[in-house]
Structures are given as structure tokens and as C-alpha cells.
Amino acid sequence: MLNQTYWLTNVNLEQSYVMDGQEVTGTRTSLCHLRIENGLIAEIIGIETALQSALPKYDCHGLLLLPSFEEAHIHLDKTYYGEPWQAVKRIGSIFERIEEERQLLPKLLPEARGQAEHILQLIQRLGSTHVRSHCNIEPVSGLKRLEATKQALDAFSGKLSSEIVAFPQHGLLRSGSTALMDQAMAEGATHVGGLDPATVDGDVERSLHAMVELAVRYQAGIDIHLHERDEAGKQTLQQLVKLTEQAGLHGKVTVSHAFWFAHADAQEAEEMAIQMASLGMRVASTVPIGRMMMPLPMLHRHGVKVKLGTDSLTDHWSPFGNGDQLEKAGRYAELYGYSDELSLAQSLGFVTGGITPIDAQGNQVWPKVGDTASFMLVHASCSAEAVARRAKRQTVWYEGQLVSGSI
Numbered sequence: 001m002l003n004q005t006y007w008l009t010n011v012n013l014e015q016s017y018v019m020d021g022q023e024v025t026g027t028r029t030s031l032c033h034l035r036i037e038n039g040l041i042a043e044i045i046g047i048e049t050a051l052q053s054a055l056p057k058y059d060c061h062g063l064l065l066l067p068s069f070e071e072a073h074i075h076l077d078k079t080y081y082g083e084p085w086q087a088v089k090r091i092g093s094i095f096e097r098i099e100e101e102r103q104l105l106p107k108l109l110p111e112a113r114g115q116a117e118h119i120l121q122l123i124q125r126l127g128s129t130h131v132r133s134h135c136n137i138e139p140v141s142g143l144k145r146l147e148a149t150k151q152a153l154d155a156f157s158g159k160l161s162s163e164i165v166a167f168p169q170h171g172l173l174r175s176g177s178t179a180l181m182d183q184a185m186a187e188g189a190t191h192v193g194g195l196d197p198a199t200v201d202g203d204v205e206r207s208l209h210a211m212v213e214l215a216v217r218y219q220a221g222i223d224i225h226l227h228e229r230d231e232a233g234k235q236t237l238q239q240l241v242k243l244t245e246q247a248g249l250h251g252k253v254t255v256s257h258a259f260w261f262a263h264a265d266a267q268e269a270e271e272m273a274i275q276m277a278s279l280g281m282r283v284a285s286t287v288p289i290g291r292m293m294m295p296l297p298m299l300h301r302h303g304v305k306v307k308l309g310t311d312s313l314t315d316h317w318s319p320f321g322n323g324d325q326l327e328k329a330g331r332y333a334e335l336y337g338y339s340d341e342l343s344l345a346q347s348l349g350f351v352t353g354g355i356t357p358i359d360a361q362g363n364q365v366w367p368k369v370g371d372t373a374s375f376m377l378v379h380a381s382c383s384a385e386a387v388a389r390r391a392k393r394q395t396v397w398y399e400g401q402l403v404s405g406s407i
Helices: 094-125 144-155 178-186 204-217 230-246 266-278 296-301 325-335 341-351 383-389
Strands: 005-020 023-037 040-046 057-059 064-067 069-074 128-136 161-167 191-195 221-225 253-256 282-285 305-308 375-378 393-398 401-405
Touching (some): 094 401, 128 221, 144 161, 230 253
Parallel strands (some): 005 057
8 A cells, every 4th residue: 555645756647639630630648746645636747847755756657647437337246257157048038037036146145245346356456446336136135235245345445436226126116125125225225226117017107206216215316227128118218307307316317228229219319318418317338239239429419428337247147247447438439430539538438437638629637636546557658549459457546545556
């Protein structure tokens, strides 16, 4: 652990874009020294200024400084990570997967805390210092998975920040989990979750009202899994928009997946995006490829805050998650054709909570004196290269503490 107050020397910081007329053709950087004090960036000076300080100094050897990542959607509490390889079993519906889960969850529970800690180690090594974890709340598990998730996150206290979504994986109404959800919120969950109100719960209005009532009671946010498409997905989103406004939940509602947008009429999708943006609603996405390719750039353009996440990390739902948010940003750029310097660099914001060292207008906006010292050093010349090449991460800091890697 580094001292509370110290200097990071020879840090490469992005300063501005290189322009050829109106086109961004590169990124200009410069070497700087940063003084870190009490978890904040207290001073930034160029290397041309000699350091006259008795404080400890740590040479960063010209590596690029980037803001640390947010893991916007992951399931820590049920995984095969760290266990022998298992592929996913074929199913015909979500109900078959839920039935499989009922049988599987008790077998996974004894290892839940340890496996969650292994995932946290992984994602932190890859640059994440904030995590939002969805945690199963249903009759099979009761609150045991919440307890395991909290214990794992407590083990990382001072190393990352976190949120827990109480997630009724077997259906809020369908599994009769409303009372359990209430208990979960009382015992430390930070967000109310939900799942496909039309398809799984069979009653959009009752399901959403139950979620909103819990959110209002606990002054909490909402993060709902919404895989529904066609008319069911549209109806759910319309009702959620209505209730968000009525309940005064502006800026507190996230729709995870939001697959309705993947095949919606373009004009209807844009109208929905505008409504959601007016209420500060967010979309958390895994950047799906294939049939569920999402219009994420359109959502972002209309002001919907889009965040990226892992979702499942090798479990009975999917074998593909790897916990790497820089990989997600790179996939986003690749999928939507963002291969130029400017759009590659701006793609980083989808995994950092919107922070990019240089904004879309070319202004240097990060880091600044007073910013929280949560960042990483990477082997890249600029953000654009880091995103395109999935740059190696050397070290990760959280609030001034070195939490992964070495210099």
C-alpha cells in the first residue's frame, strides 16, 4: 500500500486532440507529476518543473493514466468462475432455465462468497473500482445470497465501491418474492430489481407497481432486467416511464438489456429514448451481437445514459463473460464502426461513468486537481489506442490506494 500522500512521477496525460482541419487525427499527451493526498489528486505539474519534495515518489515510466472503470451489471452470487469448466445446457424458455436454477442454486451456495471474491479480484485487476451486482432474491435462496454477496464486498472495503440490486430471478410475483425483496432492501440492498413483468410475472402493472412501491419506501433506485421484445417490451417500457415520472424517480431507474429496442420501429424507438432521457433513465447493456444488436448509439445520442456490463461470468446462463470492461468498450467501438481517433477515445466513457480525459469538443477535462484518485496506468499512447487494442493494465488505484499491480 502506498503512503497517504505521495507523488506519481512521469505519468502520461492526454492534453488535446491533434487536428487536421476539422478532423481529429491524433491525441497530444505530456508527461506530468501528480501529488496524491487523502484519496484525491492534490496537484498536477509538468515534468519540466523539478520536484522539491520530501514526499515518497513513484515512477510511472511514461505509462498512460486513464480513469478506472464501472462494472454496471454483473452477477457475483452465482457462477462457475474458479471451478471446472461447464458449458450452458440447451433450454427452450426462460422458465426451463429458472427450473434448472432451482435445482442448481443450493449446490452453488457454499462457494458463493469465495467465488464472488475471485470475480472481484479479476475485475479489479482489469480496472474496475465500482461494481453493481445483481443478487438473487427468491424462495430457494432466501437472503443467503445477499449475505454472501455482502460478505464478499465487505472483504473489498476500501478497495472498491459497490451497489447491490435485489433481483427476483424467478419472478417477483411468480415466485411470491415481494416480502423477501422487502427484507433484502431492509438488510442492505441498494436497488430494487425486477424481471420481465409481462412474460415472467404475467402482469405488467402489478409487477411494476410492486417494484416502484419498494423503491419509494426505501428511497432506492430501480434496475430491472427487461428481455421482452415486441408489444410486451413496449408496454413494459411505457408503463415504467409513466411510473418513474409519477413516483419522482428521476435519475434513479436503469433498464438492463432493454432488448425491445433491438427490433423496434426506428421512430418508436427514438420517441421512447427521448422520454427515457427526459427522466434520467439509464440502459445497462452487454453490447450483444447477432440478433439482439442494440441501437446503443441512438440511445446515447438522445441523452439516455448507456453503461456497459459483464452480466454473467461463466455460469449456467452464459459461458462468455470475462469481466473486462475495456473489452466491452472495444466491442462497442468495433460493432458500431467507431474506428477513428475521436470516436474510439469517446467510447471509453461508456465504461467509466462518462469520464474521458478529453471531451468530444477537444477540451481536457480529466484529471483535474480535486478529482478522486481512482485510476489506472495502461500500456498505450492514448485512450483511442487503449480501446482499440484492449491495452494491458499495469496498476489500478482506488481513492489513492494501490489496489492491483505494481510500479
